Amino acid sequence: MYKKTDSEDILYLKSIIPSGRILVGKEISRDYAHDELGGIEKLPDVLINAVSEEEIAKVMAYAYEKEIPVVARGSGTDLVGAAVALEGGIMICTKLMNHIKELDEANLTVTVEPGVLLMDLQAYVEERDYFYPPDPGEKSATIGGNISTNAGGMRAVKYGVTRDYVRGLRVVLPDGSIEKIGGKVVKNSSGYDLKDLIIGSEGTLCIITEATLKILPKPAFSVSMLLPFLTIEKAIEAVPEIIRSKASLTAIEYMSLDTIISAEDFLGKKFPDTNYEAYILLTFDGNSMEEIEKEYTKVAQLCIDMGAIDGYFIDTDERKKSVWNARGAFLEAIKASTDLMDECDVVVPKNRVADFIKYSHEVAKQVGLRIPSFGHAGDGNLHIYLCKDGMEEKVWEEKTKKAFDLLYARAREYGGMVSGEHGIGYAKKVYLNRQVGERQIALMQGIKKVFDPKNILNPGKVI
């Protein structure tokens, strides 16, 4: 049992955090009771808007001594309940720690506080002709959150995921001690890689207070292409062939017409083409237009041979905006199209994407649920949404359980994993368990115990 925060705790916390940045009980907005998952709500007892590592260290030292649970939170945009204070206690929000501390052009790194928003980081480096490749759809997420879920995004096909861009971290451990892990070095064979353990640990091992991230020189040119197909099956069947063509692609996304229409309704803006059932969206980047042209010609021709109606160029800021804004709004659009939804963020081997999508259509029919989907076809990560559409609570629960059981079982069969980029949090624990088995869960629990022997950091999550 955790200690319930009492007036003495609050008095102490108020002595280290100035008023205005510490909120208690009813002062805390309902927004902090949930993330974007929906269906699970719990307010923390105390909310602290931290501005420094020292503050976090002091709060953790106190919480550790008193055994008060603590949850770290960024923008709260996660989809698995990871940023919800299931046990109440203290929530440390890092959104005010939003400074970009250093751009090191000799080492090609940028050092940031955890509350810097992904969109601000991307804009900051791009203004200086650099490039931070991880590109999840949710641009208002914090970097701390991106690291905690090992966020992936649309450019993973060519550039990899957040993990590939984290060089060093400063963290506060559950007992309040501060550790610097990794650094600006490119290579590192110095013992167990704690940094990689922390990435994707969803705030269960420590709280990230600073991150040194790898950046790249910005590619001079980038062109996207939208390829319409008559059916979703035809579209996704083209993907393995695109990959096999050895073309250098940054992104391979697939989208269905109903998802595009939802995004149009949600944004109040028309998509450039809505005449076909399904679309593949490709991005090419490079340092010369000739090089890009060669690549897109090869791939477009291949897709047309595979049944694409045409290939439409997305080569200017306005065109990129009209397509990528819609792509970025898919999640919100599907959410707005129903009263409640739940999601499945499985990742399967790339050659199983088409089979899995087809299977999700079968599940939709079999269970009797609307299940729209879109996803990163090029890296096997699919976003599949179960929509409640006004059905009774009990029926909804039964149907989602049945659909999830079927989908995750099939993903396992294909050699896939429970989550590609959203994480496990609270909502997917049971499926992680089924996937990796007792032995691996025991290893994870052992690691958790070494970092957090009193289990005060984000309890009830991941394992």
Add this chain to the structure above:
Amino acid sequence: MNIIVCIKQVPGTTNVNIDPVTGTLIRDGVAAKMNPYDLEALELGLQLIKKNGGTLNVVSMGPNSALEVLREAIYMGADGGVLISDRKFGGADVLATSYTLCSGIRAIGDYDLIITGKQTTDGDTAQVGSELAEHLGIPHIANVRKAEVKGGVLECVYQLDNKIYTADIAMPCLICADSGINTPRLPSFKRKVEYGKAEDRIRIITFADIEDQDENHYGLKGSPTKVEKIFEPDKKVERKMISGTDLASKTYDVLKAHKFV
């Protein structure tokens, strides 16, 4: 129906440098694109053709590099393009530009409708469309949000200030499309492969091809507007981290040094 859509090649980004000596935009080496407002005009035209049949040609005035935007328009669905290009046309202001376009369009032949975009992203005057109509002596409407052919006339919905009007306009006429009225279609890979450089679909009109041979009506000579100076607004953003102790007074010193307090 025969439609002409006026298009212009503009710098591909808003971060354009200005030559400190001549005070003109440095266009060399900067990626170029079709003026985004013209894309909406072109989309409006292509939709009218789809409904009513006919042909759509695009017209642009500019250097040879502007052939790129004519090709792009053809890849989007235009039937052909005309480039009005001559050294004598260079340095034109709004008056000379609209007069040159008028001379070029007269040399092309018959049309039922001319469509222009609202404005360009590099000049921003939003006057060329209306002036072109005046030179051609045809009726025109600006800020058009919808246009439909009805009983031989063009029914236009347009916006002036906060009011939406509907008016019929006799053809031939000119309309300036308002901004944000549609999402322009994307250029087609198939059309690009089919038409390539589209040489047989693009015609170039030079000074020698136009009727009015008075050089004083074109280019810098025909431009009463004299630009004294073009300068870039200062948009430098600096970030300075202040750390350690006594932060308030250190911050105050920085603000004072920059004359914010």
